[in-house]
Amino acid sequence: AQSVSQHNHHVILSEAASLELGCNYSYGGTVNLFWYVQYPGQHLQLLLKYFSGDPLVKGIKGFEAEFIKSKFSFNLRKPSVQWSDTAEYFCAVNAGNYGQNFVFGPGTRLSVLP
Amino acid sequence: EAQVTQNPRYLITVTGKKLTVTCSQNMNHEYMSWYRQDPGLGLRQIYYSMNVEVTDKGDVPEGYKVSRKEKRNFPLILESPSPNQTSLYFCASSFGVGQPQHFGDGTRLSIL
Numbered sequence: 001a002q003s004v005s006q007h008n009h010h011v012i013l014s015e016a017a018s019l020e021l022g023c024n025y026s027y028g029g030t031v032n033l034f035w036y037v038q039y040p041g042q043h044l045q046l047l048l049k050y051f052s053g054d055p056l057v058k059g060i061k062g063f064e065a066e067f068i069k070s071k072f073s074f075n076l077r078k079p080s081v082q083w084s085d086t087a088e089y090f091c092a093v094n095a096g097n098y099g100q101n102f103v104f105g106p107g108t109r110l111s112v113l114p
Numbered sequence: 115e116a117q118v119t120q121n122p123r124y125l126i127t128v129t130g131k132k133l134t135v136t137c138s139q140n141m142n143h144e145y146m147s148w149y150r151q152d153p154g155l156g157l158r159q160i161y162y163s164m165n166v167e168v169t170d171k172g173d174v175p176e177g178y179k180v181s182r183k184e185k186r187n188f189p190l191i192l193e194s195p196s197p198n199q200t201s202l203y204f205c206a207s208s209f210g211v212g213q214p215q216h217f218g219d220g221t222r223l224s225i226l
Contacts, residue, residue, distance in 0.1 A: 043219050092157075101170075101172050104156040104158070
């Protein structure tokens, strides 16, 4: 069965600091990878996705993620965070081709201090 | 406006009293799914549906039922709710399996 781990439970940064959130998955085949963000009191919104091609994908609000197949990783990055990035971030995996279910990581809470 | 609508948003009820949480999407999506969100566990998939009359279990289906009689609707049914089903529930839909999902605003259920 697929599983997704996110290394950090809670990350606290000051504004303008750089961000990297780790995500690792366990599945040996083709995967579709996603990062979602959940702002306080809101539903999940898609930040970015990887299906195939260039392993460095860019998403909304200046976020990007790099797929490293050999490490089964899909880390999320942002060069300079803002207070408005305070939210919970979820990595999700869907087994490619005929995979029908989604597996989410436990989430990483990001707090950005003004 | 493209959206996934869940009702109710909040519900407090008692053990054993059947309840249904409705989910409706207006994007003609084929794939729909239910998740529960619990602290420290992220989102766990309860059931999903590939299309009308096609449903399957996710990772945590025990105690839940679903149906997909129409493409736009995917209700979640708790026949005999128990306190361990107290959680935040999200419905989501997408054009197809593996595609980015659109999420509803969530339903907070408290089972006493």
